[in-house]
Structures are given as structure tokens and as C-alpha cells.
Amino acid sequence: MLKASVVVFPGSNCDTDCYHALKDVxxxxxxxxxxxxxxxxxxxxVVIPGGFSYGDYLRTGAVARFSPVMESVRKHAAQxxxxxxxxxxxxxxxxxxxxxxxxxxxxxxxxxxKHVWLRVDDxxxxxxxxxxxxxxxxxPIAHGEGNYYCDADxxxxxxxxxxxxxxxxxEEGSTLEEFNPNGSVENIAGILNEQRNxxxxxxxxxxxxxxxxxxxxxxxxxESILAQTR
Amino acid sequence: MYKAEIxxxxxxxxxxxxxxxxxxxxxxxxxxxxxxxxxGKYFELIVDEKDRKTAESRxxxxxxxxxxxxxxxxxSLQLTENAVLRG
Numbered sequence: 001m002l003k004a005s006v007v008v009f010p011g012s013n014c015d016t017d018c019y020h021a022l023k024d025v026x027x028x029x030x031x032x033x034x035x036x037x038x039x040x041x042x043x044x045x046v047v048i049p050g051g052f053s054y055g056d057y058l059r060t061g062a063v064a065r066f067s068p069v070m071e072s073v074r075k076h077a078a079q080x081x082x083x084x085x086x087x088x089x090x091x092x093x094x095x096x097x098x099x100x101x102x103x104x105x106x107x108x109x110x111x112x113x114k115h116v117w118l119r120v121d122d123x124x125x126x127x128x129x130x131x132x133x134x135x136x137x138x139x140p141i142a143h144g145e146g147n148y149y150c151d152a153d154x155x156x157x158x159x160x161x162x163x164x165x166x167x168x169x170x171e172e173g174s175t176l177e178e179f180n181p182n183g184s185v186e187n188i189a190g191i192l193n194e195q196r197n198x199x200x201x202x203x204x205x206x207x208x209x210x211x212x213x214x215x216x217x218x219x220x221x222x223e224s225i226l227a228q229t230r
Numbered sequence: 231m232y233k234a235e236i237x238x239x240x241x242x243x244x245x246x247x248x249x250x251x252x253x254x255x256x257x258x259x260x261x262x263x264x265x266x267x268x269x270g271k272y273f274e275l276i277v278d279e280k281d282r283k284t285a286e287s288r289x290x291x292x293x294x295x296x297x298x299x300x301x302x303x304x305x306s307l308q309l310t311e312n313a314v315l316r317g
Contacts (some may be wrong), residue, residue, distance in 0.1 A: 059299055066296075095299070102301040104240075105247045149244060149302055183247065 005043035009035045014050035021206040035067035048089030061091035083198045090200035101150035107183025111144040119169040125196045126228035137217040139203040146202040148184035166190035232285040233313030239270035
């Protein structure tokens with residue numbers, strides 16, 4: 001059974017959602033790991049959930065990255081094992097330097113909370129390896145700082161190395177600017193590290209795993225991880 | 231003791247959504263002469279160091295490691311000697 005650890009920081013608030021989705025819906029063996037711990041309980045998958053770790057003080061994710069647990073997350077990642085950071089988790093991975101770039105306040109300054117469409121632009125990784133390129137996923141976002149920024153050289157690298165996994169799109173897969181909810185460069189919603197085992201994404205796949213929640217498309221990401229991590 | 235006054239802004243190449251929004255608000259209030267606005271933050275940091283050189287290099291290290299995100303931000307630093315701890 002796939003073992004997942006959900007890291008909990010003071011101010012995390014999507015930790016129980018992740019726990020529920022991964023355990024009760026996806027059937028993984030899930031445990032919480034408090035940010036002060038140094039061990040990840042021998043897990044296969046690390047999940048850094050959303051929320052407002054440390055009240056977003058200084059910058060989103062800026063304080064969380066100094067938590068003791070992050071050293072273990074770094075080691076886990078360096079061993080090529082999967083790490084997924086969702087929303088604030090993505091912001092933490094950026095601040096920790098495990099992913100390139102940074103987050104700015106949303107264009108328009110609004111906290112955006114709604115279901116969006118994502119186009120899967122890369123499947124050469126374990127998070128979307130079971131999906132077809134161009135697949136469209138209906139998954140909610142909920143953030144005030146999801147306006148992904150990186151410089152031109154970094155963007156070129158991300159594109160050349162096919163590390164942009166998700167882009168905000170229309171229901172038909174168009175990535176025109178009007179389907180960009182927050183101003184992110186190139187409609188970026190999720191990216192990989194160079195080794196392709198660390199994924200950061202602003203949308204919440206744990207919130208789209210049951211019909212009751214309006215979409216089950218998030219399952220396809222978890223199913224992919226399950227299938228590819230055997 | 232040295233006091234560092236650190237002013238942080240987004241890099242010129244980075245769009246500042248907050249500054250843009252406030253500039254727009256100013257102009258809709260009739261301040262058409264307001265032409266550009268960038269919002270940043272300010273740190274006042276007191277360090278217990280004997281000499282200026284060490285103080286500056288320690289402070290710059292703290293900026294680069296924690297206080298600033300060099301991907302999007304830049305800063306200016308002003309150092310004053312004989313700083314007093316208050317509060």
C-alpha cells in the first residue's frame with residue numbers, strides 16, 4: 001500500500017482534506033507529520049498541503065521552509081521520491097528553492113476561489129503519467145497569491161524541459177489570457193523540478209475527488225501517482 | 231549595535247499588482263498627477279556587532295537568506311551606528 005505523509009505546519013488548513021481524500025477515497029496509508037518532526041515515517045509520497053502556514057508572515061511559505069521537517073522533505077526529494085505541494089505547499093516549495101520562480105499577489109488583488117479547467121501539458125512524470133497529454137481537468141483553486149512569476153530564462157528552461165504540467169485553460173483547452181485567473185506567466189498552474197519528482201500546483205486535487213464536491217477529476221492525479229509509484 | 235533600515239521593493243522587471251491597484255485608486259480619486267506607484271516593505275533591524283563591516287555582511291546574509299526573495303525582490307540598506315534597543 002502506498003504510504004503518504006501529509007506535512008502539517010501551524011496554519012495549514014487543507015491537511016485534513018488531503019488526509020481524507022488520500023485515505024478514505026484513494027485508499028492510501030496516510031499519516032500526518034508535524035512540522036517539528038525530522039522523520040517522514042518512511043513514506044513513499046510527501047504531501048505539503050494548502051493553508052496559511054505561519055500566517056503568511058514575511059512572504060507566503062517563507063517561514064515554513066525553515067521548519068525542521070523541510071530538511072527531510074529535501075532529502076526525500078533528492079532521493080528521487082515524489083513530493084507534491086498544493087497551493088501554500090507550492091509556495092513553500094518555491095521559497096525552499098525546490099522549484100524555481102516565485103508567487104506574486106493575484107492580478108486584480110482578489111482572492112480567487114472557484115473551479116477552473118486545467119490542461120495537462122506534460123505526462124512524462126508520475127503525477128500525470130496515467131493521463132493523456134491535453135487532458136482537461138476540472139479542479140478548484142483558492143488563493144490570493146497564485147500569480148506565478150519567473151524570469152525569461154527560467155521560463156524558457158521550463159518550456160524546453162517540458163516541466164510545465166498544468167496550465168489554466170477553458171473547458172475546451174484554450175489557454176488564451178482570458179482563462180488565466182490570476183495573471184500567472186503562460187497560465188502556469190503547476191510545474192515540476194528538474195528531476196521530475198517534485199510537483200507544485202496551485203489547484204487543489206484533494207478537493208475534487210468525490211461527486212459531492214462537484215468534480216472527481218482530482219482523482220486522476222492521485223490514481224496516476226498510485227499507478228506510477230508501484 | 232547597528233541599526234539597519236532595509237527597504238524592499240519588487241524588482242523593476244516584476245509587475246506589482248498591489249501598486250497598480252492603488253495607483254488606479256488614486257487616479258480615480260482625481261489624483262491624475264500620480265503616474266507610477268510601487269509598494270514595498272520596510273524592516274528595521276538592530277544587530278549586536280562591534281564593527282560596521284561585520285554588521286553589514288551579517289545583515290546582507292540575513293537579507294539574502296530570509297528577509298528578501300531575490301527572485302522577485304530587491305532592497306536597499308542603510309546602516310546607523312550606536313543604535314539603541316527600545317521596547
